Amino acid sequence: MKYSKEFKEEALNLSDEIGVKKAAQQLGIQYYTLADWRKDRKAALSRPKLSDSEAA
Template sequence: MRVYDKDFREEAIKLSYEIGPTKASEQLGIPITTLYTWRGKVKKHGAIAFVGSGHPRLDPKTAEMRALEKKIRELESANDILKKALAFFAESQKK
């Protein structure tokens, strides 16, 4: 099985819309079924159709939610550190 990179797939799809899928598959030396599969993925998933190996396909809202959740965890961690520092300095002021 041959592996095609993302750029090749995107260019092949563009070419297939310009000159037709049959001519594009012949010109590029790829099976027409492969080309139709790629076109279907682009139709279904849009810009996130071809993700790298091992990377989940996330819609933009899901990706944004994950980024915001990560930011929340970081801020909560920073707040915990500040609370501990405040307690330490408050204890030292009592002495």
Template sequence: MKYSKEFKEEALKLSDEIGVKKAAQQLGIQYYTLSDWRSKRNADAKAKKFQMTDDEAKLRITELERKNAELRKANDILKDALGFFAKDRKK
């Protein structure tokens, strides 16, 4: 059976309020149908959470490149310090 978008939205709201099992019983639909709708809604929301515009992506890349450069410098300093202390221990 095909359900309208509005019906699905209202069914999801009801299931959020009273639970999937009770909502399915009240609406006369199968539990697994409503459960599938909830799973799809949650997956869609999760996918949207990770989407960003081109400008946001460019800004994030620039930020990560800067952070990467900082970490490389810190790593080089630590390597130099390790070399300095290793030489000092050999004496």
């Protein structure tokens, strides 16, 4: 199943507040789906961003 970007963001925010297990149960999604989204977010945040000159 494909989830919207907005849904994922809300799910991640909720999991930050109440935990992954409770958020997954409340939203009716699999624990591992939400855990994977959190892992992907952490990896994206740890990646260095390209500056404007590097991106060109």
